Amino acid sequence: MALEDYFQPFSQRDWEREDVDGTVRMAVVGLGGFALKRALPAIAAGKYCETTTLVSGSVRKAATTAERYDVEHVVDYDEFRRGEVADAYDAVYVATPNALHGEYVRAAADQGKHVICEKPLETTAERARELVDVCADAGVTLMTAYRIQLESTARRTREIVADGYIGEVVQVYGGFSHPVLETTSPDTWRLDPDLAGGGALVDLGIYPLNTTRYLLESDPVAVNAWTCSLEPAFDEVDEHVTFTLRFPGEITASCTASFNAHASSHLRLVGTDGMISISAPFGGVVPQNVIVERGEFSVEYTGNPDDEVEEEFDYFGYCVLTGTEPGPSGRDGLEDVRVIDAAYESAETGQWSDL
Template identity: 55%
Template sequence: MSGSPSEHAGAVGHHFAAFDRRDWHRPVDRGPLRFAVVGVGTFAKNRALPAISTVEQTETTVFVSNTVSESDPVAREYDIEAVVGYDEFHAGAATDDYDAVYVAAPNAFHREYAESAAKHGKHVLCEKPLATSVADARSMVDACEDAGVTLMTAYRLHVEPATRRTRELVQEGYIGRPVQVHSTFATKLLDGHDDDHWRLDPSIAGGGATIDLGVYPINAIRFLLDEDPVTVQGVTNAWGSAFDRVEEHAAFQLTFPSGVVASCSTTFDGQPDSHLQLVGTDGSISIDSPYGGDVPQEVTVECGDMRMEYTGAPVDDVCEEVAYFANHVLTGRRPGPDGRDGLTDLRVVEAVYDSAENGRRVELDADD
């Protein structure tokens, strides 16, 4: 993008002037959207339930759990009168009491809960990864499409302000033509978790650092570039004794039709950190800590001699995600990160595993 440093700064500042604007919002004349939360575990208690309670157009009316009862403190806190077991949920219990489900159960169970919700005519907001395999994800997509219900993969980055403002800058050419992307996501899985944590069981998690953490940069980069990768090359390994069944570390490279190359690394045993940088022919954009639960909303834009740092107000990204989903359902629109979005990411994840196992670059065909 041509222009003086002051012109660049002014143009960038224009996008950040209303940093947290909900540009996806449409007026709603009905609601609230009533949720059945499937899997009342740590994430549901700490993030999903408070978010649903906070968003004006949503409320939780049903718990689906085999371990929580109506007398449980969390049920009393959210005034939940209908608590049904998993078998009861599949059989259609309490279907008059909810409009949509939030699937917050471990990965391997996403498919069965989403398909039962679709069978009962309920919309689905499903945590990521969408499933543990491409086959399961495709079955979920087909079930929801056949039932005419919304399926959204819970990619909070699609509605998180720093990511949305960065996408706008990329699309409008502020860094010229994107050429490279660099991203990392590292965490200490076993800090606070035992060696029997479900994420260490491939039959439940579907894999290790690639499928659990890798979907974050995969999806974020696809969203920012507005294109899907065509080749994948990856390496995985494990050193810790707890990681005898899933990979502890992963690194992979994605190439896109435009020629952009993205290099990503993830680890279950590294100094906690996340970072995303897009490098273009005329500048770069960096987002600090985009993938954690507490996003600082810090964006740095460099273009020639101009460097601009912006820190937005804190935003609860789960609240944004829930509000986005509800607004799209209540206004009859299809959300951006839908089921096919989650399906595409799993195709990339499986290609990383294929590449790591066979030591070759994997070409991705267009999905059906």
């Protein structure tokens, strides 16, 4: 395939293979900033999901949000666990702090509801594996909310890599930093290790980790990591992290993440014959700026930004309606938590951790 063919049309939904009728009725569990600012608007803008139930511990917030999005049912967490309005929804979006994912995924599975759960799937590999098993036993779909996998830039890049246009991938470089205290208060759950399961690695480093696995279609065999915390606000979690992944074939990925650095994200894949660079891949609305180089030949593509959150929910709804197994499955989420556990072990021991 000629390089230009990957960009025509760039934003095609290659997963949308058939026409489907109806929508998946969603219960949104947890009304934090991301759910309010990104998830609920994305569901409303999409065509395969609709929000019919809100679950929150704040009556005022839930009532205001329900009015804004014309949502009929509002329940608190205890009422949700009891399944009091379970007939009003077909699937559940879990957007609570990380350590609380498990109880709401289990409650949804017990009700026979499909689940899309925010990343990381859980705070330890053991707990994540339990959720995968619970949903499999219940016969319900479990999707981990890796929205970048549904974004056009990542999907076209994966095709270019798989077709060998840049030869054999040798090295990957990825980074994601965000000054967390500029947008949240110091008492945010993200700085509580019991609720978050970690710091910059869990919250930001998971993006280059999962995206590299997705683009290479491979899982790492070992990880080496280093973490540090310099400011008192980050005493209990990692403020900065650097980790190296080793993949089969001696491919390496060098990744960084920071809770206290200028907002930035980047991804670059270097192959034996060429290189692909993606600007700002991890921000939520990807600008679709991709540079592909091969020898003396270089092509830069810039398209209209994708709202990958809208793509994510439409993809989830489509999978549920068609009975299709989602690409970013629960097992995908489990694998990342396994790597994160091993990375923290490496940071503590100063040695490579095998996977």
